[in-house]
Amino acid sequence: MKPFLVLVLAASIAFPCIVHARLRADGATASFKGSLPPKPTVDISAEQQSSLERELADVTKAFQAVKKHPRAADAEIFLKAVRYALEFHEWYDKKADDGVKKAREELAEAGRRIEALKQNKTPWMDGPGQKVLGFYSRIDDSPQPYGVEIPEGLKWGDVNKPIPMWIWLHGRGDTATDIHFIASRMKAKRGSFQPTNAIVIHPFGRYCNGWKSAGETDVFECRDDAMKRFKVDENRVVLAGFSMGGAGAWHLGAHFADQWCCVHTGAGFADVKRYQKLTPEKYPVWYEQKLWGVYDVPDYARNFYNVPLISYSGEIDAQRDSAEYMMEVLGKEGLHPPHLIGPGMPHKYHPDSVKQIQAMIEKEVEKGRNPTPKEVHLQTRCTRYGKMFWIKVGALKKLWDDARVDAKIDDAKKTITVKTSNISEVDIDLTRSGQGPKAPDDYGDYKIIIDGVVVPTISPRGYAWQSEEEGKPETWMEAGRNQLAAGKGGGQDGLIDEAFMGKFVVVLPDKACANPAVDAWVKSESAHFIRRWRSLMRGDPIVRVAGTRPENEHGTRILWGDAVGNKEIAELVPYLPLVWDKDSLQMAQRICENTSITEPKPVLKKFSAATHVPVMYYNWDYRFSSMTTDPARKKVEGAIVLNSGLTFREAHDRTNSLQNPKLPDWAILDITQPPNAESAGKVVAADFFDEHWKVKPDMPPVDAK
DSSP: OOHHHHHHHHHHHHOSSOOOOSBOTTSOBTTOOSSSSOOOSSOOOHHHHHHHHHHHHHHHHHHTTTTTSTTTHHHHHHHHHHHHHHHHTOOOSSSHHHHHHHHHHHHHHHHHHHHHHHTTOOGGGSSSEEEEEEEEOTTTOOEEEEEEEEOTTOOOSTTSOOEEEEEEEOOOOTTOOHHHHHHHHHTOOOOSOOOTTOEEEEEOTTSSSTTOTHHHHHHHHHHHHHHHHHTEEEEEEEEEEETHHHHHHHHHHHHTGGGOSEEEEESOOOOSTTTTTOOGGGOOOHHHHHHGGGTOGGGGGGGGGGSOEEEEEETTOTTHHHHHHHHHHHHHTTOOOOEEEETTOSSSOOHHHHHHHHHHHHHHHHHOOOSSOSEEEEEESSSTTOEETTEEEEEESSTTSOEEEEEEEETTTTEEEEEEESEEEEEEEOOOTTOSSSOGGGGTTOEEEETTEEOTTOOSEEEEEEEOOTTSOOEEEEEOTTOSTTSOBTTBOOOGGGGGGSOEEEEEOSSOOSSHHHHHHHHHHHHHHHHHHHHHHOSOOEEEETTOOOTTOOSEEEEOSOTTTOHHHHHHGGGSSEEEOSSEEEEEEOOEETTEEOOOEEEEEEEETTTEEEEEEEEOTTTTTTOSSOTHHHHHOSEEEESOSOSSOGGGGGSGGGOSOOSOSEEEEETTSOOOSSOSSEEEEEEOOOTTSOOOTTOOOTTOO
16 A cells, blocks of 8 residues: 555544534634734834835836736736735835835836836846746736746757646735735745745735635646746646645636646645534525525536545644545545645744645656646536546536536547536537547547437537527537527526626716715725725726716626616617616616517516615527627627626635625625625525526525525
8 A cells, every 4th residue: 555545544543533624613714814804013114105106106107118018917916916015005014114115126127127127138038946937817917916926947948849837826814915925935944845846836816715716727827927938848847735725726727627737736725615613504595595596616526537636634733624525525536635644843944844735746757747638638617627637617506506518538449438428519619630649530430429419410510509499409510610609608697797707898977976875885886896806906907977977898797886887888778688767767678689689578576776786697699690780789799797706705804715606696785785895785685597508487585505
């Protein structure tokens, strides 16, 4: 028996009842200090504030000369760090002078980089050691930092062969805002793990969100930036982390298992219910429980068939329970990855375990990732996380229920066999040029069999869907891309929070709303979201006023107001699934396909528009694919969010396990209940649209468990 398995078995005998995760009685992380970011430990003086503001203004003015340089983000990350520290009073050193010194050091570094960029030079990239780099995020164009460790003697760049890379996800740090993250990375020592001939990058992850939401996007954006800069081998990328970073490795490892050559999870949570020790009487409303399926790793456990997984827990660490639970879940799927236990260790690594884990990871790095494996296994609850190597889920029969695809290439029989569960559209793509064990053309004469049905004309780069011909059983047929034109799918699953993981634009009202209470709520909540995005997600959202939409604008529009106050909402009301005027508000059935737009048919309770607002995510992209000459096409093109920012709020920041979607596709809020740390108003109706973006007439009670 292997040593690490002996450790696991011995520990399971010695500790049959392992305590749950390290949380306070209120379910908060032990380090939580009341808010993100916390209040200052020792605030700087008014004079120090004014002095730093002047220095920041001077360096910002100098930056204008290089802001279009391809590496401008390498300098602007320092300006944003100091600007946010001043605005949100992010001073967490023991003495105010230490915080001022940190800010001035970063402004000085920004100044040096600006001067170098003027000469088209980047000297901070030279040599080994710790580096802090930046990129501009596609979400909001904000400069985001990340750290890089380059070992002595490593040769990288265009003239050298591609190098391996580890992505190390940091643990929770309530005070690790930009200015402190950058300072720590610039002066950091090499970590416990010291990979051979590989760089290690340290994403910022948009601060402290458990590597979800924009934090998830951040990992991939800094990965891609580092891969280009350092000529990284895309088949030798390791994902690893500890504590909150371990939770991130569980999440990103399971949801994107085809992206890594190895995943290492160290002492991180994996789900909501068990980690929060929730019993039925403490469960939230039904739709929030359903939305645990966005991030809960047990719902994606089968994906670890696609990537080597190595886990670690300290023997007496309260976080160990999460890994033990995942071993149970994985075992039920027939998976038994190593789970190393650090003898006598609390929430930290044992030195011997570090050596074992590094050796195991480096064996997998040496093998590398196979980008076109013969077998692919996918488990998901939505289409956003519906891709695994050459298999991609186009649509589910029922979103947020367990869905699976198991696919296998048999070269001897020249078949590609696909088995599905809860899938209505599946895409196959084996044509990635030059990759995999066979050339793309070698699959041209392979037979495609889906759930026992031979799909005669589909190719190794094709799409199949389950047709529903009247009077005939469902069967698999060849399809064009996005065959289910009126349905959810292709990564568009309907959730409000999904909009904030990609490009978005906040669109404020151009006039007052029809009702004073609604107008006041819109002004307050839109301002709240903008400030919350900046303080928690560390970027300046793109904001404009309704009616000023530029021709080349991209991204989801976050529309605030009503049809009176926001002219872009007025343009959309005839196409939205509701009846809404200055007096009343009611969800309705409105079918919009091609050029046919039906009159709305109210299907749910009517509410007063004076005291209620609708919030929702909606997307028309596929349904109006034929409206090439209709002037409405431009108005309804793309996705919109109505009257909502992130649906998790300040009360959920106390632990990253609660920073999950709190609302389904749509809701009606009673704003006579003032916004608070839990919600923007009282939810009086809420539900998911069905798989064809229609309002369900049989919505469960809003407070049902």
